[in-house]
Amino acid sequence: MNTIQECMTTNVATVSSNQTIKEAAEIMSQDNVGSIPVVDNGQLKGIITDRDITTRSTAQGGDINTPISQVMSTNLVSGHTSMSAEEAAKVMAQHQIRRLPIVENNQLVGIVALGDLATNQMSDQAAGVALTNISEPNKTT
Structure with a gap:
């Protein structure tokens, strides 16, 4: 069973909440x-x-200098360094997310993407289940 530390990316680009969405978009690009x-x-x-x-700024006629804090998602789901890759896949599927920030002692230490799990000898079945669940429309809306 692979640990999440074997799969996660540790060199993660980050932004602070007071930076602008233009800065975030530039880093993404x-x-x-x-x-x-x-x-x-x-x-x-x-x-x-x-x-x-796109949906919380551009579509609303927002300014590129809008602080990230005004458009970021805050209903976060995160993982921890002691979890297995399979546990991470289950959390991602349950919450229909493709990326899971990994936190240790309240500090961001990495991020794992669905693709990371699929390419790190995780069982194809677990990766497939995660992808299937993530790709399904959210039934709560």
Whole structure:
């Protein structure tokens, strides 16, 4: 059973909540990612996604200098360093998320993406179940 530490990315680009959505978008473009953890003083405060920028700012006629804090997602789900890759896949499937920030002692230490789990000898079945559950429409809305 693989630990999450074997799968996660530890060199994670982050932004602070007082940076602008323009800065976040520039980092996303530069690093070819669709989301960035929002970290203030080492603590995970939220996550900003390209979808957050589009739906909560651009679609509303927002300004590129809007602070990230006004558009970021704060209903966070995170994992911990002692969990297995399979546990992470279950959490991701349950919450229908593709990226799981990994926290230790209230500090962001990494992030794991669905693709990371699939490429790190995790059981194909567990990765498939996670992807199936993530790809299904959310039944609570």
